[in-house]
Amino acid sequence: MPDKRNALVNTTLLGLLILATIISLATGTVQVSLLDTLRALAGNADPMTDFVINELRLSRVIAGLLSGAALAMAGCLMQTLARNRLATPGIIGIDNAATAFAVASVVGVGLSLAPSAMALAGAAAATAIAFGLAGANGTRGYRFIVAGIGIGAIAGAVTQVMLSRVAIDAANAAYPWTVGSLNARSGQSVLVLGMGLTAGYLVLMSLSRALNTLQFTDAVAIALGTRLKATRIIGLGLAVMLTGLAVSVCGPVGLIALLAPELARALYRPGKVPLTAAALTGASFMLIADLLGRTLFAPLEIPVGIITAIVGSPYLLWILLKPSPRSLT
Amino acid sequence: MLNALSPTSVVASRAFFPPLLAAGFLLLLVVLASLLYGAGPVSARDAMAALMANGTEEAWFVVTELRLPRTIIALVTGLALGLAGALLQSMTRNPLAEPGLLGVSAGSGFAVALAILLGATTATLTTLVAQLGALAGCALVIAATRVQGLGNDPVRLVLAGATLTGLLLALTSMLMLMDQRAADEIRFWITGSVAGKPLSILWATLPSITLALVLIAIAARPLAAMALGEKAAVGLGHHPGRIRFLITFTVALLVGSATALAGPLIFVGLVVPFIARAFSGPDIRKTLWLCVPVGPAVVLGADVVSRLIAAPAEMPLGVITALIGAPVLLAIVRAGRMPSL
Numbered sequence: 001m002p003d004k005r006n007a008l009v010n011t012t013l014l015g016l017l018i019l020a021t022i023i024s025l026a027t028g029t030v031q032v033s034l035l036d037t038l039r040a041l042a043g044n045a046d047p048m049t050d051f052v053i054n055e056l057r058l059s060r061v062i063a064g065l066l067s068g069a070a071l072a073m074a075g076c077l078m079q080t081l082a083r084n085r086l087a088t089p090g091i092i093g094i095d096n097a098a099t100a101f102a103v104a105s106v107v108g109v110g111l112s113l114a115p116s117a118m119a120l121a122g123a124a125a126a127t128a129i130a131f132g133l134a135g136a137n138g139t140r141g142y143r144f145i146v147a148g149i150g151i152g153a154i155a156g157a158v159t160q161v162m163l164s165r166v167a168i169d170a171a172n173a174a175y176p177w178t179v180g181s182l183n184a185r186s187g188q189s190v191l192v193l194g195m196g197l198t199a200g201y202l203v204l205m206s207l208s209r210a211l212n213t214l215q216f217t218d219a220v221a222i223a224l225g226t227r228l229k230a231t232r233i234i235g236l237g238l239a240v241m242l243t244g245l246a247v248s249v250c251g252p253v254g255l256i257a258l259l260a261p262e263l264a265r266a267l268y269r270p271g272k273v274p275l276t277a278a279a280l281t282g283a284s285f286m287l288i289a290d291l292l293g294r295t296l297f298a299p300l301e302i303p304v305g306i307i308t309a310i311v312g313s314p315y316l317l318w319i320l321l322k323p324s325p326r327s328l329t
Numbered sequence: 330m331l332n333a334l335s336p337t338s339v340v341a342s343r344a345f346f347p348p349l350l351a352a353g354f355l356l357l358l359v360v361l362a363s364l365l366y367g368a369g370p371v372s373a374r375d376a377m378a379a380l381m382a383n384g385t386e387e388a389w390f391v392v393t394e395l396r397l398p399r400t401i402i403a404l405v406t407g408l409a410l411g412l413a414g415a416l417l418q419s420m421t422r423n424p425l426a427e428p429g430l431l432g433v434s435a436g437s438g439f440a441v442a443l444a445i446l447l448g449a450t451t452a453t454l455t456t457l458v459a460q461l462g463a464l465a466g467c468a469l470v471i472a473a474t475r476v477q478g479l480g481n482d483p484v485r486l487v488l489a490g491a492t493l494t495g496l497l498l499a500l501t502s503m504l505m506l507m508d509q510r511a512a513d514e515i516r517f518w519i520t521g522s523v524a525g526k527p528l529s530i531l532w533a534t535l536p537s538i539t540l541a542l543v544l545i546a547i548a549a550r551p552l553a554a555m556a557l558g559e560k561a562a563v564g565l566g567h568h569p570g571r572i573r574f575l576i577t578f579t580v581a582l583l584v585g586s587a588t589a590l591a592g593p594l595i596f597v598g599l600v601v602p603f604i605a606r607a608f609s610g611p612d613i614r615k616t617l618w619l620c621v622p623v624g625p626a627v628v629l630g631a632d633v634v635s636r637l638i639a640a641p642a643e644m645p646l647g648v649i650t651a652l653i654g655a656p657v658l659l660a661i662v663r664a665g666r667m668p669s670l
Contacts, residue, residue, distance in 0.1 A: 086488070133663055142484035143662050146425070149491050150658040153595070157651035164644050179502065300506055309499035313492050320489040321476055 006277070009267045013280035017065075020287045024061050025053055027291060029298070063185045064290050064304075065283045066193045067250040068260070072282020073200070073275055074242035075257025076264070080214055080273050081235050084144060086319070088261075089123070089243040090254015092148025096155035097126030098247035099177050103159050106174040107166040116192045116248040123244035126151055127236065180251035180305020182290050193245040200238045204275055207231060211273045253289075253305045255312030256282050262315075345615055348608035352622035359629045363400045364392055367636055402531055403523045403632045403646075404625040406591040407601070409538060411624020412545060412617060413583035414598025415605065417467075419552055419613040420576045421474050423483040424603070424661055428463075428584040429595030431490030435497035436466030437588035438519040442501045445518065446511045452589075455518065456533040460585025467581045469493070471573070484662065494595075521592040521647020523632055534586035541582040548575045549614045556613060594628070594647050596654020601627050603657055627653070 026037040030052050039045040040053035075088035089095055101122025102115040130148050159178055163171045176183050204211070210231040213221040221228055243257075264277035286304065289311070293302040364380065365373040371391045378384035379392045410428070417426045428434050440462025441455055449455055473489055501519060505512040551567040559569045587594065601624040602616060609615035631649040638644055 133659060142482065142488055146484045146487050146491075147659050147662045149430075149488070150655040150662070153651045153655040153658070157648045157655070160648045161639070161644060164642060164648075165639050297507070302503060302506060306499045306502055306506075309495055310503070313496035313499070316492045317489055317496070320485060320492065321473065 003269070003272075005269050006272060006274075009264075009274075010276050010280065013264075013267075013277055013284070017280050017284045017287075020284045020291075021061060021065065024064070024287045024291050025057050027295060028052070028057060059187070059190070060182050060185070060290075061287065063190045063193075063249050064182050064286045066190065066197055067182075067246040067253070068256055068283040068286025069279040070193060070197050070200075070242040070246035070282075071250075071253065071257045072260035072264075072278040072285070073197075073204070074239040074246070075282075076261035076273065076275055076278040077204070077211075077235050077239040077242075078257070079261055080211055081232055081239070082144065083214070085262075086142075086145050086258070086316075087148075088254065088257040089239065090252060090257050091145055091152075091316075092126075092130050093150070093152030093155055094123050094126040094130070094148075094240070094243050095247055095252035095254045096152040096159070098122040098244045099252045100155040100159040100162070101125075102248050102251075103162055103174045103177055106177070107162055107170045114188065114192075115186070116189050116245055119248035120241060120244035122155070123240045123247065126155065127240050131236070176303065177247075177251040179303045180253040180308070181303035182250055183301075183303075185249045189245070189248045193249050196241055196245045200242050201275075201279070203234065203238060207234065208273065208275065211235065211275075212271065215271065215273070250286070251303075251305060253286065253308050255308045255316065256285050256289075258316060259308075259312050260285055345609060349619060349622065352619060352626065356622045356626040356629075359626050359633065360400060360404070362633050363403070363629050364396050366633060367391065367396055398526070398528050398531075399523050399632070400629060401528075402526050402590050403629040405531065405534070405538065406523060406587045406594065407597065407625035407628030408621065409541070409583040409587040409590075409624075410594060410597040410628065411601035411605070411620035412541070413580045413587070415602040415613065415616050415620050416545070416552070416576050416583075417470075417580050417598070418602055419556060419616070420573060421470075421486070422556075423474075423486060424606075425483050425487045425599065425658070426470070427487075427596065427599035428466075428580065429593060429598055430487050430494070430658075431466070431470045432493035432497060433463050433466035433470060433580070433584050434588050434593035434595065435494040435501075436469070437462040437585050438593040439497045439501050439504075440465070441518045441588070442504045442515045445515050446504050446508055452527070452530045453533045456530065456537070456586065456589040459518075459589040460537060460582060463585035463588065464578070464581035467577045467584070471577055518589075519592050520645050521594045521650065522635075522643075522645050523591045523628075524643060524646075526590065530590055534589055537582045538586050541579045541586075544575055544579045544582075545617065548572055548579065549617060552576060553613050556611065591628075591646065594650050596650050596658070597624070597628055599661075600650075600654045600657050603661070 022034055022037055025041070026032045026034050032040070032049055032052060036045055036049050037053055040049045045053070071089070075090070078087050078089055079085055098119040099122070101118040105115045105118035129151055130144070133147050134144055163174060163178070210226045213224045213226045214231065216224075218228060260282035261274065261278040264274035264281050268274040268277055285308070289307040290304045293304050293307045296302060365376045371388050375384055375388040376392050376396075379388035413428050414426075417428060417431075418424055437459045440458050444455060444458040449458060470486075470490065473486060501515070505515050551562065551572045554562040554565045554567050555569060555572060562569050562572070601620055604627070605616045605619035605623050609619050628646070628650070631653060632646050635644045635646050635649045638649070
């Protein structure tokens with residue numbers, strides 16, 4: 001019975017996620033009781049409740065679920081591949097680059113591709129630069145991360161350049177992306193994200209054994225029969241895809257990709273890459289952060305990116321300031 | 330202070346004056362460009378004529394009332410940020426210790442946003458608040474370098490600073506969401522830009538910048554001694570604790586003033602000392618002297634670019650400095666060996 005603990009963890013997390021989903025659906029300007037929410041989901045509620053739940057809130061909650069899960073999985077994958085706990089897409093600038101490209105497509109600079117495709121291109125470009133510039137120390141240690149901060153800064157500046165060059169309407173339409181919010185989603189991007197997430201998850205499950213061996217040194221992984229190069233390329237490609245598609249829905253909500261895998265790893269049995277648990281945790285985090293943003297100062301809405309930054313940054317600082325961080329350098 | 334350079338550095342000083350003169354000349358060129366070129370309809374030729382005192386009234390107005398104050402503010406900002414970066418880097422022995430990257434500027438900006446939300450109105454008060462915020466940020470950074478392991482890991486310190494900056498920016502945006510009226514004013518203070526700032530802010534910051542320059546003149550020699558190690562500095566009759574306090578205070582004055590003038594400009598404090606050190610070598614006193622022309626030239630040059638790149642619109646100055654600065658950060662981090670300070 002090797003995976004009893006992990007299965008228990010996954011089940012618990014799934015339960016929490018379902019709870020978070022239902023609470024998210026029920027809470028808002030119009031408060032719906034949990035029972036009525038379930039009834040509306042089952043399709044037998046009064047028209048008013050049905051409209052609020054299924055028309056207004058469901059699409060937002062689904063977007064949050066999918067993007068949170070995708071970001072967390074990408075983060076977990078990237079941490080494993082770079083063997084660096086801090087190497088999540090948000091921290092090394094991939095989110096920002098994807099945002100810059102998505103904004104480019106919205107404000108109509110350059111090719112008028114769909115935001116999803118452009119965000120993918122941005123994520124891929126930033127990843128290539130980050131790993132290409134990894135330099136003498138490779139992807140371990142802090143230098144890789146700080147180089148990523150540089151990339152993120154450039155991408156952020158480019159976003160600003162584009163926003164300042166276009167008409168104010170186009171700039172306002174693109175603004176939510178630059179802070180991270182579930183308001184800007186388009187139905188099409190969510191659909192593409194859903195398909196990408198499903199496909200990515202299936203591929204990753206088939207790769208899970210190879211990914212587990214990546215936690216050892218290269219020599220050990222090869223001895224265990226892992227095809228290192230292929231695993232790395234596929235893994236990195238999937239991380240890029242998940243990040244890009246998620247950013248095209250919710251913007252750079254980067255810290256979820258750090259926080260969710262951290263929690264999942266703490267709960268999981270050591271030695272396994274907690275992809276499923278990370279995805280479930282990430283989805284819950286996204287929903288809870290969005291719920292907080294919607295309700296804390298209602299009717300004012302705080303973008304979800306600001307909530308995750310305020311909650312997540314102190315944790316990241318704590319990791320950095322602790323005298324001896326584990327599993328780094 | 331140049332005369333105070335020790336005799337042993339005479340040989341090295343031969344290679345020191347040409348870059349200083351070249352930087353000074355470059356600065357003059359940039360000032361001229363700043364007066365001549367703008368996003369508006371006044372052409373360089375008109376502006377030149379106005380400078381020669383035989384131009385149109387419109388050109389005269391644009392040059393003296395719009396471009397001149399802006400130029401002066403950019404110059405002072407560049408001076409303050411360049412010196413602050415050089416001081417902080419020398420004291421922490423960390424080539425990446427930049428006030429913007431470490432969260433000092435963001436702390437200053439957040440303090441300003443908070444003060445405006447609570448009803449602060451005058452430029453003097455806002456400047457003071459910006460300086461207090463910078464002081465708190467500096468104190469945090471210094472405390473962080475004392476945390477075991479962080480002080481001798483330059484890159485990790487920067488990462489912590491970037492995280493702190495992200496947190497402060499998020500909090501600032503939240504404050505701005507709270508109050509629409511205050512948000513417009515906060516945006517005026519915290520957008521990295523020198524456009525349209527009244528000279529009254531300059532008058533409000535001038536005393537603290539003067540004080541900072543005096544403190545630098547006092548602290549430069551002990552700081553150079555501290556580069557040899559704290560024990561050597563003690564042996565030479567200096568008090569490291571006092572010097573550290575003095576420098577922290579000076580950096581806070583400079584960064585607070587710069588933030589009040591131009592908003593949180595990230596990367597300037599990294600780029601300017603980086604360029605200066607390339608010519609001056611490790612001696613902090615020479616580096617500081619070189620920062621005097623280089624800092625203003627970099628900020629003003631970036632401002633000129635920001636006017637022209639999106640004309641007739643303008644681009645925030647902070648965007649240009651980020652585009653210049655981030656590659657420098659990449660270059661420093663990527664180098665196999667950190668430049669030692």
